[in-house]
Structure formats: structure tokens, C-alpha cells
Amino acid sequence: MKRNRKEQILSILAENLRGILERETPDMETLEEIRLREEQPLGIRQGGRERLLEHRVTGAELRETLEYISGYSLYAYENEMRQGFLTVEGGHRVGIAGKIIPQDGAVKNFQYISSVNIRISHEIPGCADRLFPAVLEEGKLCHTLIISPPGRGKTTLLRDMVRQISDGNRWVQGQNVGVVDERSEIGGCFQGVPQNRLGSRTDILDNCPKAEGMMMLIRAMAPRVVAVDEVGTKQDLEALGYAMHCGATLLATVHGTSLEEIRAKPLFSSLVKGQEFGRYIVLDARGATGKIEGIYDRQGEPVCI
8 A cells, every 4th residue: 555645754764853854844745855964954845945953963863764765775776876866655756965986987886875855756736737728739739848947846747747648638638658757756766666647658768868768769669749857968959859850749848947048058049949849838936836937939929828
């Protein structure tokens, strides 16, 4: 039986930290992050606000937490740790920092872990409802780029778009969706199984580089729609172009605060000027998380919703 979010989070914390968290955050549904830094105050982010508690995290508490996170075997998570994070039950992502072991210019593993950041996975079914009339042209889904600063809800929005397109809704018929989830944030896979709802027609490549994953999906799974989070490299953009010209509709996100900022970035300028994306969704950098600042067409003109 799947445990609820509170049980999932408390189960990976050191016993002493569980009691502190329950006292300090009785409403855990709005909890966004828990930060453990050795010999520093326990930090939490809730409702968009960060707070440092009086309790200082001890080395023993940090090690106990890591044992629970890894099921007493950090070695089993060596491949994930090279990327600086682990994914646990519920799709919650655990970022780690400390002293690394380098090898040939890359990260081989961690020698010491001194910081842990638990990012709580949140699903908001229906948060993309109002977007669908605006991202369709003549009944067809447009290539769509979601622009947002970090932590403003772009992945949550993308996830709900994937779910609704996969299952079908009043605006679109259900269709095959391929997701490349390089950081395990869209599906939040745990032991290979998505913990977040992505729909009945969705195939996912977890922990897979975006550029390589997009090519694999197009060649092997024939998706009608391909979704990726946080594109930003030349290889990512080349793979996006390949997928677009192979007939798949692209849903992607990128860090930014405005369409003008994205247009000015050398890597994205050709895609924007070439009007490859039919829609741009810009999330508000200052308002509530997930608030839409505007939706724009391929010419950069506002689209009414």
C-alpha cells in the first residue's frame, strides 16, 4: 500500500528530526523543501518562504538520514549520486553535496556528504486546464516552450500537460507521449516506476540525457508528443529540432523570466526567430508559484485565455 506524503517524508529523516519537523510544520501538504547541513540550522521551505529552525543538524543525524534514504546501501545508488541526487518513494528528489571523488574530469562518487536537500514532489491535477484552449491551433497541439525561473512551477505544469494529453481531455484526444526525465523530476521514478501520474499512454526514459533520450524515443517508441524539462545545451536544441521535423510535437521548459530574454540567448535565438515554437508560456517570476504571466504565439503576440 502506497504511503501518503507525510509518511514518505518522515520515513527518510533521522528519528530526532521527525519530531522537530512535525512540531514546526503541522501542515506538511505545503512543505516544499527540507535542508540538512551538518552543524547548521535545519532549514525548511513552505508556502514559498524559507525558514531556519533553531535546531542544528548533527553529523549523526545526517548519516542516519542518508541510511534511511538509501535503504542502508549508498553504494546501490552510485550511478544516481554521480548526478548529485537520489529519488525516493513518492518521487521526492534528494539533492546531495559534499566532497566528491573525481575521475577523468567527471564525478565518480561522493567521499563525504555534508548537505542534503529534500525537494518534496507535488502534483496539482488540473493546473494545466486553462492552457489547452491557448496551445491549440485548428485543433492541433502546438510546439510549446514553458519559460520560468527556477522553482516557479514549470515542471508541475509540464507534468499535468503530459498527463492530460496522454489520457485525453475535452480539447485533445489521448495520444502517445514520450518523456525524457533526465533529473527524475517529471515522473519521479522510484525503482523504475513513475511515482507521479503521467497518463495511460506515456512512455518514460528516466535518468537519461535529454538529447540522447529524445532521439531514442523518436526512433523506438513513435510518440506523437515528446516532453522534456530544462533544455539548455546545444545538443538539447539539436535534438529538439530533430524531433520537430520528425513529426512529434514538443513540450519543453527552459529557465528564463521573459520571451525577450530567451530570444536574446544565442542558443535559442534561431528557434525563436524561425518561429519553431507555436506557443510560449511565461510564468510569473514574482507572484504565486505557477501563476501565468502570459502566453504568446510564434510571432510573440499575446494569446488570450
